[in-house]
Amino acid sequence: MKLKTYKRAFIHTLPVMAGYIVLGLGFGILLRVAGFGALWALCMSVFIYAGSMQYVGVSLLSGGASLLTVAVTTVMVQARHLFYGISLIDRYRGTGIKKLYLMHALTDETYSLVTGTHLPDFADEKTYYFAVSLLNHLYWITGCLLGSLAGAVLPFSSEGVDFAMTALFVTIFVEQWLTEKEHRPALVGVGCTLLCLLVFGSENFLIPAMALILLALALLRAPIEKKEEKSRG
Amino acid sequence: MDKTLHAILAIVIMAAVTFLLRMLPFVIFGKKQTPAFIGYLGKYLPYAIMGMLVIYCLKGVAPLVFPHGLPELIAILTVVLLHIWRRNTLLSILGGTVVYMLLVQLVF
Numbered sequence: 001m002k003l004k005t006y007k008r009a010f011i012h013t014l015p016v017m018a019g020y021i022v023l024g025l026g027f028g029i030l031l032r033v034a035g036f037g038a039l040w041a042l043c044m045s046v047f048i049y050a051g052s053m054q055y056v057g058v059s060l061l062s063g064g065a066s067l068l069t070v071a072v073t074t075v076m077v078q079a080r081h082l083f084y085g086i087s088l089i090d091r092y093r094g095t096g097i098k099k100l101y102l103m104h105a106l107t108d109e110t111y112s113l114v115t116g117t118h119l120p121d122f123a124d125e126k127t128y129y130f131a132v133s134l135l136n137h138l139y140w141i142t143g144c145l146l147g148s149l150a151g152a153v154l155p156f157s158s159e160g161v162d163f164a165m166t167a168l169f170v171t172i173f174v175e176q177w178l179t180e181k182e183h184r185p186a187l188v189g190v191g192c193t194l195l196c197l198l199v200f201g202s203e204n205f206l207i208p209a210m211a212l213i214l215l216a217l218a219l220l221r222a223p224i225e226k227k228e229e230k231s232r233g
Numbered sequence: 234m235d236k237t238l239h240a241i242l243a244i245v246i247m248a249a250v251t252f253l254l255r256m257l258p259f260v261i262f263g264k265k266q267t268p269a270f271i272g273y274l275g276k277y278l279p280y281a282i283m284g285m286l287v288i289y290c291l292k293g294v295a296p297l298v299f300p301h302g303l304p305e306l307i308a309i310l311t312v313v314l315l316h317i318w319r320r321n322t323l324l325s326i327l328g329g330t331v332v333y334m335l336l337v338q339l340v341f
Binding site: 075112169 | 240242259278286288291313
C-alpha cells in the first residue's frame with residue numbers, strides 16, 4: 001500500500017510543486033546573479049531548505065555579513081518554525097531515525113499538508129508524512145537548480161503562479177473551518193497577524209504576531225476546553 | 234576572510250540554526266507525556282497558524298494603491314467559493330491560481 005500512499009501524497013503536493021518550482025527558480029536566478037552557481041544552489045536547497053531564509057541568505061552571502069549577523073538573522077526569519085513541532089510531536093512519534101529528516105524538512109507547506117489533510121483509510125500516516133516531506137523537498141531542489149542553470153530563458157510568462165502557495169493555505173484554512181466547530185483559534189490567527197502587520201509593518205510583524213497568538217490561545221484555553229467537554233457530553 | 238570560506242560557514246550556520254529551530258519542540262516536549270498545555274496548543278495551533286500564513290502571504294499587498302489588492306481578493310474569493318462548493322483541494326487551488334494569473338497578466 002506504500003505506492004498508493006505515495007500517489008496520494010503526490011496529488012496532495014501538486015500545488016506545492018507549482019509554488020516551489022517558481023520560488024526556487026527565483027532563488028536560483030538571484031543566487032547566480034550574486035555570483036554563486038549551481039553547486040551553491042544545490043547545497044543551500046538541500047541543507048537549509050527554507051524559502052524565505054534562502055532569499056535572505058543571498059544578500060547575507062553577497063554582502064559578506066558577519067557570521068553573528070547570519071545566526072541572528074536566521075533566528076529572526078525562522079522563528080515561526082518553533083511553532084510547527086508543537087503540533088507534530090504526537091504525529092511524528094515513533095518514526096525512528098526518519099524523524100531527523102521529518103524535522104529537517106518541516107517547511108510551512110509541509111506543515112500545512114501534514115496537519116491539514118484527511119487521509120483515506122488505506123494510507124499509512126507515517127509513510128504519508130515522509131512522502132510529503134520528501135516530495136516537497138525534491139520540488140524545491142529542482143526549482144533552485146533550474147533557476148541557477150536555466151533561469152533567464154523561460155518559455156512562457158509564469159507571473160502569478162506563486163499564488164498557488166497562498167491558495168494552498170486558503171484552501172486548508174477553509175477546509176479546517178468547515179470541519180472544526182471551534183472557530184476561535186482560526187480567528188485568533190488571522191486577527192493577531194493582521195493587527196501586528198498594521199502595527200509593526202511588513203518586515204517585523206511575524207514574531208510579535210506569534211507571541212500574540214500564543215497569548216490569545218493561552219487566554220482562550222479555559223473557554224475552549226469547556227466547550228470541548230460540553231460537546232463531548 | 235576568504236569569500237568562499239565565508240559563504241560555506243554562513244550556509245552551515247543558516248542550515249544549523251534552521252534545523253535547531255525545527256527540532257527544538259520535539260526535543261523539549263517529545264520525551265515524556267506531552268504536557269496538557271502543549272497538547273492543547275498542538276490541537277488548536279494549526280488553525281491559528283493557517284490564518285497567520287494566509288496573512289503572511291498577503292503582506293506585500295498595498296490596498297491603498299492600484300490595483301488595491303483586487304487580484305488577491307478576487308482570487309481568494311474564488312478559492313473559498315470553489316472549496317465550499319466542491320471540497321476538492323486541487324480544484325480550489327488550481328482555480329484560484331489560474332484566476333490570479335489571468336488577472337495579473339491580462340487585466341491589471
